[in-house]
Amino acid sequence: MKQIRNLFPILKREINGKTLVYFDNAATTQKPQSVIDELVNYYSNENSNIHRGVHTLSQHATEKYEETRIKVKQFMNAQHSEEIIFTRGTTESINLVASSFGEKFLDENDEIIISALEHHSNIVPWQLICEKKKAKLKVIPINEKGEIIIDELPKLISKKTKIIAVAHISNALGTINPIKEIIEIAHKNNIPVLIDGAQAISHFPVDVQDLDCDFYCFSGHKMYAPMGIGILYGKKELLEKMPPYQGGGEMIENVSFEKTTYNHLPFKFEAGTPNVGDALALSTAIKFIESIGYDNIIKHETELMDYCTSEMEKLGFIKFIGTAEHKAGAISFLIDGVHPYDTGIILDKMGIAIRTGHHCAEPVMNFFKIPGTARASFAIYNTKEEIDTLIKGLIAVQKMFNS
Numbered sequence: 444m445k446q447i448r449n450l451f452p453i454l455k456r457e458i459n460g461k462t463l464v465y466f467d468n469a470a471t472t473q474k475p476q477s478v479i480d481e482l483v484n485y486y487s488n489e490n491s492n493i494h495r496g497v498h499t500l501s502q503h504a505t506e507k508y509e510e511t512r513i514k515v516k517q518f519m520n521a522q523h524s525e526e527i528i529f530t531r532g533t534t535e536s537i538n539l540v541a542s543s544f545g546e547k548f549l550d551e552n553d554e555i556i557i558s559a560l561e562h563h564s565n566i567v568p569w570q571l572i573c574e575k576k577k578a579k580l581k582v583i584p585i586n587e588k589g590e591i592i593i594d595e596l597p598k599l600i601s602k603k604t605k606i607i608a609v610a611h612i613s614n615a616l617g618t619i620n621p622i623k624e625i626i627e628i629a630h631k632n633n634i635p636v637l638i639d640g641a642q643a644i645s646h647f648p649v650d651v652q653d654l655d656c657d658f659y660c661f662s663g664h665k666m667y668a669p670m671g672i673g674i675l676y677g678k679k680e681l682l683e684k685m686p687p688y689q690g691g692g693e694m695i696e697n698v699s700f701e702k703t704t705y706n707h708l709p710f711k712f713e714a715g716t717p718n719v720g721d722a723l724a725l726s727t728a729i730k731f732i733e734s735i736g737y738d739n740i741i742k743h744e745t746e747l748m749d750y751c752t753s754e755m756e757k758l759g760f761i762k763f764i765g766t767a768e769h770k771a772g773a774i775s776f777l778i779d780g781v782h783p784y785d786t787g788i789i790l791d792k793m794g795i796a797i798r799t800g801h802h803c804a805e806p807v808m809n810f811f812k813i814p815g816t817a818r819a820s821f822a823i824y825n826t827k828e829e830i831d832t833l834i835k836g837l838i839a840v841q842k843m844f845n846s
């Protein structure tokens with residue numbers, strides 16, 4: 444653990460005179476030195492625009508960018524590298540699908556199904572295309588534990604259902620959704636499925652062929668890579684039928700004022716100069732994850748989740764929001780009589796970073812009839828000792844407001 448922590452320079456920082464305890468990993472993870480070095484190296488030694496250059500730098504950058512695509516393909520076990528589209532992150536990946544798939548396949552009165560557990564990024568893009576196409580959004584309900592009520596899904600499906608979009612893991616509650624079951628039900632009805640994997644990819648391996656999902660989206664910055672780079676995986680036969688999302692350089696085959704023809708996959712969906720430096724650093728982040736190994740990540744993070752939950756239970760004044768049987772990555776909670784914002788502010792004074800608020804999942808908060816929660820979320824570098832510090836902090840908050 445000491446070796447792993449040493450790879451992350453920011454973990455040595457002091458916040459308000461205390462060693463940083465970083466429990467806001469669901470918002471973004473910290474970056475290992477290797478990822479930072481990759482960025483510095485790219486801009487110090489390799490920076491060049493790709494694909495169109497004959498000179499050495501351009502060719503070298505193009506090679507590394509396309510090698511990264513292959514790396515991501517292997518990482519997700521996609522069948523073809525052209526099924527991997529570089530985006531700015533999960534939000535852009537979902538917007539791309541909602542806009543392009545919606546443009547092609549959605550007609551008036553058609554239906555899209557999402558769940559009541561979604562991040563705004565997996566709600567609003569669908570609302571936008573529904574508005575444009577006069578289609579309807581249907582929502583799979585959740586129960587009091589914060590779990591999708593899967594039995595309700597078949598009742599929502601109709602001949603008009605064109606796509607189902609759900610999160611792999613809820614960022615607000617940590618619930619792991621039964622996405623394999625959802626995909627099976629959807630496919631029995633010939634409906635494609637998009638998975639928002641923003642919260643899953645750093646916690647366990649994702650095999651898109653095994654899942655048989657049609658689209659899978661994630662953000663680099665939540666898996667130790669920089670901000671501004673993300674991935675859309677899409678099945679080739681679907682992506683080929685979809686129109687371009689944005690127009691510009693790189694996504695074309697030929698341009699004339701009379702008629703423009705589009706480039707083949709994946710370039711059809713990558714208009715303009717791509718984020719090469721961050722893509723290369725994403726490759727380094729994947730290597731970092733592989734060097735630790737998902738088996739070790741799952742073992743360690745499960746221990747952290749179990750330990751934190753049981754230590755919080757012992758306090759007696761914590762109300763858990765989201766008590767699903769299968770959870771990963773995050774614990775959402777409230778202290779009786781204390782606004783989550785105050786909890787966050789007091790903990791920050793002790794150097795402990797948690798997130799408070801609605802976590803971009805207002806419908807989830809409305810379901811539980813609360814304005815927000817406090818959320819502690821974990822990564823590979825967190826320790827039980829840090830959880831002990833959090834528990835001491837929570838005791839202090841409780842004393843301050845409730846004694």
Ligand code: PMP
Nearest residue numbers: 532533534562564614639641662
């Ligand atoms: N979906 C989920 C489940 C998320 O947690 C997040 C980020 N909080 C997003 C989508 C959006 O990710 P990004 O802001 O990186 O595009």
